[in-house]
Amino acid sequence: MDALDNILNRVSARTLSNPIPSKDEMETVYKAALRAPDHAWLRTSSFIEVKEDGLDKLSDIFFNFGKTIPNIADEVLEKYKNAPYRAPMIIILVNTFKEHPKVPPIEQKLSTAAAAQNIMLALNAMNYACIWRTGKMAFNKVVQENLNLKDHQEILGYLYVGTEVGNKKKIPNLEIDDFVSYL
Numbered sequence: 001m002d003a004l005d006n007i008l009n010r011v012s013a014r015t016l017s018n019p020i021p022s023k024d025e026m027e028t029v030y031k032a033a034l035r036a037p038d039h040a041w042l043r044t045s046s047f048i049e050v051k052e053d054g055l056d057k058l059s060d061i062f063f064n065f066g067k068t069i070p071n072i073a074d075e076v077l078e079k080y081k082n083a084p085y086r087a088p089m090i091i092i093l094v095n096t097f098k099e100h101p102k103v104p105p106i107e108q109k110l111s112t113a114a115a116a117q118n119i120m121l122a123l124n125a126m127n128y129a130c131i132w133r134t135g136k137m138a139f140n141k142v143v144q145e146n147l148n149l150k151d152h153q154e155i156l157g158y159l160y161v162g163t164e165v166g167n168k169k170k171i172p173n174l175e176i177d178d179f180v181s182y183l
């Protein structure tokens with residue numbers, strides 16, 4: 001796929017199914033992620049790949065988080081429990097804060113966000129699809145602890161990955177002049 005076509009035509013997909021990328025394909029995806037801009041090469045990004053029975057473990061973690069919320073409605077608990085099954089693979093985006101005199105926390109998170117976009121573009125180039133979701137399960141201390149993350153590690157989001165079911169959504173035509181000014 002042409003590099004520009006890949007960027008211009010990427011869309012998020014809500015309904016995802018098998019097939020998922022192979023181990024070799026995922027190695028390329030992670031290489032792409034690690035080519036994101038990274039001030040001082042701090043390497044603050046890492047990824048937890050979840051598939052097969054990992055989805056059951058994540059479902060338990062989401063459910064157990066739900067149970068910590070007083071008076072949570074049964075439907076909401078059910079929604080949390082089912083959330084991981086919206087795709088056959090999930091990549092959890094983790095940022096590990098590293099103390100550095102010139103690189104504040106926000107820059108470190110921006111680098112992980114750039115890594116996420118590289119992942120999405122690499123997947124799109126291989127004809128897979130994904131969507132970045134956050135919701136209650138991102139930036140969530142209980143979920144982070146249950147995934148054995150440390151205090152200085154944070155979940156920035158979840159990339160739900162697979163093959164899109166149905167047609168790609170239409171890409172909106174945006175007026176470039178509404179977004180760009182010149183000095």
Ligand SMILES: Cc1cc2nc3c(=O)[nH]c(=O)nc-3n(C[C@H](O)[C@H](O)[C@H](O)COP(=O)(O)O)c2cc1C
Pocket residue numbers: 010011012013131132133134135157
């Ligand atoms: C940081 C971040 C968090 C997001 N969280 C959610 C989310 O929790 N649920 C959701 O439906 N979309 C979420 N989105 C939006 C989708 O990932 C997607 O970008 C949006 O639906 C627009 O589709 P497009 O990427 O095809 O333009 C999030 C996007 C970003 C960048």
